[in-house]
Amino acid sequence: MQTFSHLHVHSYYSILDGIASPEQLLQKAKNDGMTAMALTDHGNMFGIKDFYNEAKKIGIKPILGCEAYMSTDRFEKKSSSTGKRDYFHIILLAKNITGYKNLLKLISYSWIEGFYYKPRIDNELLEKYHEGIIVSSACLGGEIPQAILKKDIATAEKTVQYFKNLFGSDFYLELQRHNVTTPGLSNNVFEKQQEVNKYLIEFSKKYNVKLIATNDVHFVNKEDADTHDHLICITTGSNINDTDRLRYTWEEYLKSPSEMAELFSDIPEAITNTQEIVEKIEDFELDKAPIMPDFKIPDKFESEGDYLKFLVYEGAKKRYGNNLTEEIKNRIDFELHTVIDMGYPGYFLIVWDLIRHARQMGVSVGPGRGSAAGSIISYVLEITQIDPIKYGLLFERFLNPERISLPDIDIDFDEDGRDKVLSWVSKKYGYEKVAQLITFGKMAPKMAIRDVARVRDLPLFEANRLAKMVPAEPKTTFKLAYEKVPELKKERENSPNPEIKKTLEVAEKLEGCIRQTGTHACGVIIGKNNLMEEIPVLTQKDNKLLITQFEGAPAEECGMLKMDFLGLKTLSIIRDAVREVKKSKGIELDIDKINLEDKKTLELFSRGETIGIFQFESDGMRENLRSLKPDKFSDIIAMAALYRPGPMQYIPIYIKRRHGKEKITYDIPQVEKHLQETYGITVYQEQVMLLSQDLAGFTKGEADALRKAMGKKKRFIIDKMKPKFIDGCIKNNIQKEKAEKIWRDWENFAEYAFNKSHSTCYAYLAFQAAYLKAHYPHEFLVASLGKNISETKKIVTFINDAKRMKISILPPDINESFEGFTLTKDNKIYYGLNAIKSVGENVAHE
Structure with missing residues (x-):
């Protein structure tokens, strides 16, 4: 019978602290006969959906959690009087769907309201969203262990009573034993754990709070400890040979139930109590059908479908005239029936509305992107500029009438206008209902080599030599690099320098670990309700919008509506060239006609x-x-x-x-x-x-x-x-x-x-640019130079192309030049002041 489950586990989503993927951890648990496991990454829920999906797939019960950071006041944004940052660790596990939704809010608010070096919650927030949450006292960084280590037993006991009163039998005291077995490592952590455990066992008896055993897992197997040690050096900027640096015990691996049982053979209830928690965890579903944001329609229409039909036939008259052919009417009716039957009229109304407002704000909108151009609805609503009937484009390539799936309309805006559109969407639907998508940057071979070489003190020239051997192609792995570059493989296997072999060996193992988060170039989520009802969100410095904690696919699986807003330089160039034509020739050019x-x-x-x-x-x-x-x-x-x-x-x-x-x-x-x-x-x-x-x-x-x-x-x-x-x-x-x-x-x-x-959409866009270049080469050139002003190679390319066209680009002139490239009435182009090296925008403007 299963007797133990890991309830304190970190994946590589505990960024630069864990080295294992959720899949690797779950597979090890499965191989060891475990039937349940928790994921509790530091301060985030980045990996929860991946973990949930994989656990369900291989038949392990997923326990969704987080090792959160607990502060006395989440709004306080300064260090304590001792100079230390104010937070403790706490393990939170979702007991049921109510607990999961509360966990979403706790972790989201820890970023939105409590971020100060770490995303932090406090007692006030925990009290508000405690229902359905199971709590344990965490590692040595927990509030209770920290009080014990400071000999403040009264505070430790008071904290135990606080959590007991708030969570009742869903509060547990967490025991850890990392007795060092690797020669040369200090046993200081284990000694502290033993001291803390002594008091926790006493508190358990005194306050009737059950004990659980955990292992604070950060990697899969014991032999992964060395790789993890290198990662910690990378994280802390340390050298592997430094004696005074952060070191783990090398015991933080996913131990088998038998190893854990042996470790706590004197406290068997700490092992079996983990199963009590597993049995408390209810099964709940995270996947949902798409949740459409609310779109307010005029009162005279009964439904979104009725309003969409009205707009489509009004738009069709503008595109095709009043006398629609049978072919056009049949196509419109077929598409409307499919869209309404699938429940997506609101989606088209949302896209139509935001594109309409983008144009009203003076933002250039692309002719379309992807399969959306196959829809006549998109065309007559002016979501796209491509006539699908004329070019033989298919609606079912966009939306299969026999398989319900969310439509995917990607929209190109000019570079400068994209942020305007995002701001408008946020104001229209509400700050809490709109977010950009997160991305995760993973360690690739080149970076991994340089990182490991740095912490191992491998000479820089050697690190660069090895890194340069890796092909500079996207998605290159070590496996592919060794296949394509035998010299690199030879270094890995036969280098006379053991440091080179070790560097490549460790770098290989770190490949794929998450190194940082970023923001997706175009992905945006729009929700019906506050996003944290369905997915966790966070904030990032210098970004006015929320960011999801799930990537695009997992967010969509949770019912979120994803749209892609891409800023396209070509649209900015076309817009600026059209403006130059008006300025220099007085011609109002409608580029879409x-x-x-x-x-x-x-x-x-x-x-x-x-x-x-x-x-x-x-x-x-x-x-x-x-x-x-x-x-x-x-x-x-x-x-x-x-x-x-x-x-x-x-x-x-x-x-x-x-x-x-x-x-x-x-x-x-x-x-x-x-x-x-x-x-x-x-x-x-x-x-x-x-x-x-x-x-x-x-x-x-x-x-x-x-x-x-x-x-x-x-x-x-x-x-x-x-x-x-x-x-x-x-x-x-x-x-x-x-x-x-x-x-x-x-x-x-x-x-x-x-x-x-x-390809029709992109050919259309290319044709517009080529039309401007063919008919208005000076104006097109000025616009192209202006939008590439900081890219020297591009500037040189355009100047050479100008020479071929016998167009002169004159040096900067204090009387004629402005910040950007300038076209005079006699077709002379003056170099932009901003393009001059070391001349800043402010100086150029003055």
Whole structure:
């Protein structure tokens, strides 16, 4: 029978203190026969959802908690008279869903109201949100142990009575025994623990408070202690050979039930009482269906769906005129039915409203991003600028009518306007209902090598030499680095310098540990209620908005509405160029109404003169453009889709067929309708979706499921759908051999096929920039230089491009120059004062 569960456990979400992931800790617990475990990271709930998901998956009962910091007054923001910071440790465990919701509030408020070096709670907050919480007295850093160590037994007893009165039988006294077994380490901590334990046992009897045994876990296995020791040196800025530094006992690993039972064989109830806590913990669900924020609609409408329908048909008249075709009406009705049936009209109203207000504030909004451009609702509400019917874009690529999932509309704003929009959203829905998403920066090989080398006193030149061997590619792991760079692997295995071998060995083990938190570049959460009703939040210095403690996916699993607001430099450049055109030429240019088949712009693309054009300025892309010589907008869309790793190999074939140098062939006549625009090559995911419907009778939902399975290489789903496709083709009088070949071709290429909605949006944005460059090169150049004023390499690139265009950029002139680059009436461009090294903005302004 299970006799022990760990109730005081730190993962790597106890940043720069723990080294194990929740998954690693749970797997060890599972291997050791444990059926329950708690997670109690320092002052945060960062890893709670990951821990919960993994525990449920492998059949371990998750106990959700936190080792919080307790202060006498959370609002007091100064150190004590002794110079020490005012906080103690306390273990909080959620007993039930009420306790979990109270834990969310306690930890959130510890950041919002109590942060001073650490996020802190106090008695007032604990009393307010104590229901459903199980508490233990924590480690030597706890309030009761600290009083005992100061010989203030009266205060210790008074504190025991306080917690006993507040939590009753849900308050426990926590015993720890870290008896050092590693030679050379001090046993000072164990001696203090023994002293504290003596009094805790007395208090237990005197005040009828039960004892529990814990191990203050910070790593998985005993052999991980050395790696953890290096991490502590990194955290504290110490050298591994320093004698006077923070050291753990090397006993803080996830000990087995038998090890814990042996350690506390004289106090067996401290072991069995952990199971009493486990039995108290109720099972509760964290995952929820999406919780839509409230959107106030005009009184004359009965529902959000009615209001959305009204707005959509009003918008359709503006986009298409009063006499809508049957095709347009059918598409609108199909999308409205799907959106309303799924319960998401409020989502579209929220997006429509914020984009409308963004434009009213003078913020530039992108034409769309991702699959949202496949929605005619998005188009007529002016959420996007792409006509999905004209460009053959599919709604079901955006929202599968057969699988309820939250729509995902990502929105681009100009760089300067994004913060305005965030501020507006926060005011509209309430500060407590809006947050940006947290991110976690993990130790990658280069940084891990340098960190470990520093604490081991490895010479800097050696540290740099090793770090530079690691390929500078995103997501490079040590495993990949060793495969790609045999010299690095040789250093790890055969270096004559043991310090180099040790540095790489420890760095490997630290890889993936969380090093810092950050804020997501675009992710925003908008809630129906105060966010801390569902997820924990925090505050960060210099950020006016709340930040979630969960990353995007876990937050969404808890029912949160996530939206992506991205600040895009290209939109700022386009906006500024349009302003320059008005200033210099007096022309009011509506950039959203330019001709997308403009000959002069297409000629610019054909010459590859696309420096400064979004997504089209790399050397390789420009070379391909010169070969392709695009003469229609659809060619630009295709190049945006093809110029990526993988499909790039098909560009030469595409170009040959485009110029008639290679014959265009179709396996069967039925495919020509959807492959004609891409010369017989499957470039877009939408083509696979449409063909699966036409050839095999797939539903819209099935077609989207096939697209997703092929794109993500989900072999099980692909194999399951193949017979349906073949049978459907045969029923439509298509030979089995032909159907088999089409399927094989899809399997080979469909994983590279791109989202046409996304590539159309980006091609549209690129075309707007290219139009400005083709027709108003001086204005475009001034805007581009101005938005890259602090990037010397970019400035040099634009100056060289200006020379090619025979446009002169003159040196700074005190009489003509301003902070930014300046265009005069006679088309002269003067260098911006802000671009001069060592000239600050204030000096330039004066």
